Each structure stands twice: as C-alpha cells, then as structure tokens.
Amino acid sequence: MSSFGGQMAEYPTISIDRFDRENLRARAYFLSHCHKDHMKGLRAPTMKRRLECSLKVFLYCSPVTKELLLTNPKYRFWETRIVSLEIDTPTQIPLIDEASGKKDEVVVTLLPAGHCPGSVMFLFQGDNGTVLYTGDFRLAKGEAVRMELLHSGGRVKDIQSVYLDTTFCDPKYYQIPSREECLNGILELVRSWITRSPFHVVWLNCKAAYGYEYLFTNLSEEFGVQVHVDKLDMFRNMPDILHHLTTDRSTQIHACRHPQAEEYFQWSKLPCGMTSKNRNPLHVISIKPSTMWFGERTRKTNVIVRTGESSYRACFSFHSSYSEIKDFMSYICPVNVYPNVIPVGATVDKVVEILKPLCRSSQSTEPKYKPLGKLKRVKTTHLDSEEEEDVDLFDDSPPVPLRHKVPNQPALHPEVFPVIVTSQNQSEKPRQSTGCFKEESLQISLMANYVDCQESNSEGEEELDSLASLQGAVDPETPQQPPQQQSDVDVPQWEVFFKRNNDITDDGLENVPSSTEAGASQSPRLFSDSDGESTHISSQNSSQSTHISEQGSQGWDSQSDTVLLPSQERNCSDTSVNKGSYRPRTKENILASQQEQNILCPTKPCSDLKSGDPDVNIVPGVAEATTLSGGKHTPEEKGLLSYSTKTDSQSSSDFEIPSTPDAELPKQEHLQYFYEKLATGENIIVGRNTKAHS
DNA sequence: GCGATCAGCT
C-alpha cells in the first residue's frame, strides 16, 4: 500500500495520488490509477469545496482512469475538472496560484505502467529538473529501454528523482514469473477443467480491484467463454474488455464475488449463487491469484499450486518483482530514489539501502557496459560529471522529433498543450551513455517449471486437505499413496502436466546467492528454488531470513498437499497480454484516433510554450512528428524493434510499451551480443516476440 | 447520518 504523501520535493505545488491534508492546497492533481489507496481524500467534502472555490485546479490522469473514476457516482463532482492526457504525449500543465496569480509550469508525460487498466507513471519536466513518479507499476526487465519518452537524444533522460513503487522490493520476491508464464499456467489449468464437461466451472477468486482484466480477456479469448462478473458498466466504453465479460451466470468461468464466497465454495456454490446448470450439479474449482503467498515459499513451486482438493493458487502480480525494480532503476539511474511503499517488516532505510546503489551518485566512475542501451544512437560521449551539480550544459544533439498528439479537451483547457520536449529542455543534461545497467542473467523462463512444491502456507482458508483428497498431489520427496481413482472426473489430470523432479535440468538451478549480485542470477526465484535437502534456509541472504522461522512452524507435514502445474508454454498460442487496448470509446478519443491517422494540426497555437521558444515553428514540427506516428519507424527499425508487440499504433493499451526511439540498425557487435544471448538461451527478447512472427 | 479510523477478514 502506498505511503506516498502526495508531494514531491522538486514540485511541491502539485499533488499525486493523495488528496487530503496539505494536498488540499495543490495547484494541480494527478491520479496514476484507480485504486483506492491512491485516491485518499479524492471524494472528501473538503476537496469538493476546494474545487468549488478554485476554478483553475484540475485533475490529470489517463483516459481510462478518468472513465473508471467517473463511473463511480461518488466522484462525479470531478467531471468537469478532469483532464485526461494521452499516453506518451508531453503536455504542458499550468500551475496557477489563485491567490497571488503566480504561474508556473511543468511538462508531464504519461508512461504506461502495466499495473491495471489506465495505470500510468508520470514523468515531470520543469525548472526543478526531471522527476519520475511511477505510481504502481509492473514492467518486465528491459521495458524501460523501449519507452520512447524516457529518452532524449538517444539516451535515457537525466532524471533527478524517482518516486518508486517498492511493493516487492524485497529479495523474497526476487523473481516473479512473467505475466505470460502466470497467464499460461492459469490458462492450462482452466483448460484442463472446463473441457471436461459443461458443468465443470472455475471460480477466479480475485480481489475487488482493477488489474485482473487482462486475465479475463485472455481466458475469454482462449476459450470463447465470457467471464462472469458482478459489474461491468465501468467498461462500457472499453469494448476490448467489455466483450469478454458478462453478467450472465451461465458461463464456465466466474470471477464474481460474495462476502461468503469461501463458504459457498465449500458447497460447490459459486459466489453468484449458482450450484447447478440444467439440474446438473456444478463441479467447481477455485483459482486464487496470489503473489505474496508465493513469495513466502522457500521451496520451488510452480506458477500453479494446488492447495486443496479443488483449490489452487496461481502466481499473479501486478507489481514489479525485486529484480524488475532493480533492472528498472539501474536503467533510469536517477540521482535520488524515494520509495512509495514500505513493505511490511521493512523500513525506509532498508529499502533505500537496496536502491541507493543503483542511483547515480553511487555509481563507480568506471563506466559499465550497458548492452541494451547501446542499441540507441550514441552521439557523443560526454564526460559525465559524476557529481550532479548544476552543470548547465546543453545537449547539443539535434532535436529529436517525437510523436505527437493533441490534448483531449483543447477547447476546455486551452492552457494545456502537448509540447515537444526535446533535449533543449534545460533540465536535460547530457549523460554518459554508459549507464548503470547491470546485466543479470535472465534465464528463468527457459527453465523447466515442472518442479515440486511442498509447502502449503495453509492458514485454513484453503480447503483442508485430507490425505485422500491429495490423491492428485505429487510430491517427489514424500512417498505417495498410489492415486485412488475415486472421483477421477473431478480432478484434473496432473500427469499431463507434471514432470518428475528428475526431469528438471538442474544445471539451471542456481547456487548460493551471493551478496554481490553482479552477474549471476539469484536463486530465490519463486518457483525454482534450489532443489531439496537444505532448503529450509531460504536461498536469500541471511538478512532476509526472518520468515524462515515462521515458516518452520508451519509444519512440513502439511506441505505435501500441493500439486503443481507446469507453467511453461511461453510461446503458447496467442495469449497476448497486450491485446486489450483499453481506450475508452469517448468522443474525444475517437477524435484523437482519427487525428492520429491523419496529419495533425493542433487547433491552438502553442503560444504559451515555456521552452521560451516564441518560434511557433514548433507546430509544423508537431504535425510532422505526428504524421510519422502512424509508422514512426523505418522498416528497418521496425524489424529491429519487433519485440514491441503492437503493430496497431492507434490503440493505447495499458500494457503497451512504445518502441525504442532513435533506434538504428544494429551493428555487427550488437548482433553478436544478441546471438550470444540467444545461443545461451537467455531471455533477452521478451517472449511475445516469437508470437509476433508466428 | 456521515466520515475517519481501526479490527478483522479475505
């Protein structure tokens, strides 16, 4: 849960994701996504009064967030005061002090955060430097590299501070299986069940929050079965989600909820009350998406773990893992980092201790190789001042035209412009292109996931497993009763998925973690812990071992009650996570869509541009940049960037990552690098790529 | 009657 107070040191007159206390005086508000813990004070009477008195204060968020927010009547009073900003479109925001009339400005860019529909990060640029507020995010390793607007002049921007989602900034979450792996695990489990008969149904035991939509849409797409939910009107303008949901209970996939759902489930009753269909009793399994549950496990597990006769845990996360956070940070390499979340059992100091070494001031003067960064055009190698004083250098690289879009409500808020933010921005100081990227091996996804799992964090909320009920469970280290073929029809065929422990290629398993986590990957992957014997010791470093003792008290005897499914199948068909383009279908967006396809002529001249550039030449520049946005990249670049899943540049998926800016044809040595990676089976090009070409 | 806060529960 976010404990961010709402204000950033650099831009204290704006408030983000907090709307109470001192934030009531902010000159502009920003909402990163529609989760309640980021909306504190947003519907309070004090805020309502503030709006009535201050007519120039607005809330800025993504179009999807605006849509989701306004679906709730409690927030309707914001309706005329929300400005939705397109993703990846630098926009100038006026910051007006209504008492004194003083006016400042800041340029904000929304970057996709991959956390839930509409979720974004905010990149602010202005007189006090460039800062990034991540909100909550899940970005896979290397995704920051492909974010065009994090770059300038072929390099990552000079970022002063990052306000970071540190939810899983704890080595126990060192590795969380990728979205695709988790999704595929769930897909296969669901497939194994619902294909048995029309009366076999699954209940996805999801929390009441946005973030599971891509799971629903992928399941629906894969099986041609809509997902039953309690409410769907918030998606009324998001057909890519809406079409996969239903309020009709007669479907085989349910994500409905009820306060007594767990009790219902004991009696094969779905939360919506269904127990039978056409007088045939339903056979229900529950699948509970979890992250922390997996994080607590010290032994390797799969992305799917059976916790009871009909109960499963599925690994699922909408926050970045420890290693994803570190990858992100070491690429961004800011001067400062401020954690937005202090995980339980941790302290600010602990978290900062982990992150500070990834910041610039901590970097050794010795340049480090930055493999992916080298794909970008490296124009000049400035001697980077390791000290971050106000060296007011100018970036002399030519302005890079960036994609451009118009604001959604140009008429409503004439002062808000999309602007070209180039390296001319004074806050952009050149930085040495040899960055802080630490290469870590990324082989996990290539490892066999057919692994044993013997822990059962059982707290009673799962079914209590009698031994008999475990007949499906496979535990290589515990002698098994031969499976009794009772109710066979009610248990998925584990044999299909499970491979014996000795099928694992153990060579991929890591050794002991080193505290110098330079190159070698760490062992505590959530589901491929080192094998066996000594593993009561969590493979993390000892400072992290607090949970071990608790763990020990949970009883290993009860840990044989889990069954796993392989996650594998990364290349599995078309389970694209990026499929949903959650753009609300509103008038303004349709307009924007059309404009994106055409040459863009902003309706308002950017007379107020702060770049101090009275030169309105910026407008043709905009038009030109936008023209390119339909096909921003040359064919060569497209080929190079093929790991960017989307070809449809018109849809703004929440999980879509823009392509690398300024990419050029790889040089021989770069190719060599990739070839080596590929040869060693490393997951350098994210798996979706394979699909894009298949 | 509403909101804020907290315990308890997923």
Next chain:
DNA sequence: CACAGCTGATCGC
C-alpha cells in the same frame, strides 16, 4: 500471507 479491498464497530461532528 497486509497485491486491494470490504464490512462492521466506535467515536466525533
């Protein structure tokens, strides 16, 4: 298994 909520009790306005 504190991912993001909900409900219900209590207290203050």
